[in-house]
Amino acid sequence: MPEHALLETRGLVVDYAARRSFLGPANTSTRVLRGVDLYIEAGEIVGIVGESGSGKSTLGRAMLGLVPATEGSVLFDGFALADFPGGDIARKRHMQMIFQDPMSSLNPRHTIGAILTRPLLLHGVASDQRQAVGIAAAMLERVGLPVAVLSRYPHELSGGQRQRVGIARAALLRPRFVLADEVVSGQDVSTQARVLTLLRELCQEMGMALAFISHDLSVIRAFCNRLYVLNGGVVVEEGASETVFAKPKHAYTQALISAIPIPDPSVRW
Numbered sequence: 001m002p003e004h005a006l007l008e009t010r011g012l013v014v015d016y017a018a019r020r021s022f023l024g025p026a027n028t029s030t031r032v033l034r035g036v037d038l039y040i041e042a043g044e045i046v047g048i049v050g051e052s053g054s055g056k057s058t059l060g061r062a063m064l065g066l067v068p069a070t071e072g073s074v075l076f077d078g079f080a081l082a083d084f085p086g087g088d089i090a091r092k093r094h095m096q097m098i099f100q101d102p103m104s105s106l107n108p109r110h111t112i113g114a115i116l117t118r119p120l121l122l123h124g125v126a127s128d129q130r131q132a133v134g135i136a137a138a139m140l141e142r143v144g145l146p147v148a149v150l151s152r153y154p155h156e157l158s159g160g161q162r163q164r165v166g167i168a169r170a171a172l173l174r175p176r177f178v179l180a181d182e183v184v185s186g187q188d189v190s191t192q193a194r195v196l197t198l199l200r201e202l203c204q205e206m207g208m209a210l211a212f213i214s215h216d217l218s219v220i221r222a223f224c225n226r227l228y229v230l231n232g233g234v235v236v237e238e239g240a241s242e243t244v245f246a247k248p249k250h251a252y253t254q255a256l257i258s259a260i261p262i263p264d265p266s267v268r269w
């Protein structure tokens with residue numbers, strides 16, 4: 001554990017039943033995370049891998065403060081989430097999220113221009129609408145979309161274009177940490193490669209750290225410097241991607257690796 005990790009979870013337990021305890025006592029343990037210790041340093045791309053139901057999305061949501069910790073803590077820049085200087089607004093500027101298809105998170109009644117300029121004004125990154133439009137237009141171009149997209153509504157875009165809008169929105173405020181949850185699942189290999197290249201470039205340009213959640217170990221291997229393997233709400237293995245792949249210590253990791261199809265050597269991320 002480095003001395004100053006950007007993000008840290010310490011003994012993180014999430015029990016969804018504990019949240020519902022007002023409905024009555026929770027008899028069965030429904031601990032989805034059972035004491036997760038994890039750290040992410042500034043600018044790092046860290047993979048979180050595990051099979052369906054292992055708790056990856058819960059961990060991601062808890063890192064962003066969207067799901068409360070039942071026990072343990074999440075620290076961002078050394079502060080418990082609730083104690084971050086400047087409060088939730090200041091913290092949220094630096095903690096963003098990217099979805100696979102952000103249709104559900106893009107307000108269908110707002111144009112892309114409104115969706116992108118609003119956070120710039122809210123967080124004081126732009127001082128007026130004109131400046132906000134300029135920043136939003138530049139970010140759209142950066143993610144490979146035409147500026148004309150500003151006047152469109154989310155349903156007027158393809159799924160791939162919406163995803164790029166989602167990436168633009170997450171990167172717009174130059175956050176220090178971005179969570180990407182299964183963002184390339186279900187995409188063909190060349191689309192995956194383009195999205196991952198864009199994400200890597202943005203991380204390098206802006207110094208963003210990225211937590212990259214995926215059930216696909218081959219994508220994690222190619223894309224992430226370090227990884228955590230989650231099984232049943234517990235981290236069973238962690239380390240540099242190449243080390244874990246070369247010498248997996250845990251039987252669960254070995255099983256995940258042996259389930260990977262033979263890679264296509266022509267594909268590079």
Ligand SMILES: Nc1ncnc2c1ncn2[C@@H]1O[C@H](COP(=O)(O)OP(=O)(O)OP(=O)(O)O)[C@@H](O)[C@H]1O
Pocket residue numbers: 016032050051052053054055056057058059215
């Ligand atoms: N809001 C919730 N309330 C109650 N249980 C939940 C909630 N969200 C997730 N769970 C349960 O927590 C467990 C872990 O779910 P989670 O989505 O974190 O796993 P995952 O590894 O991301 O899975 P997947 O890859 O299928 O998305 C599952 O058993 C799920 O049913």
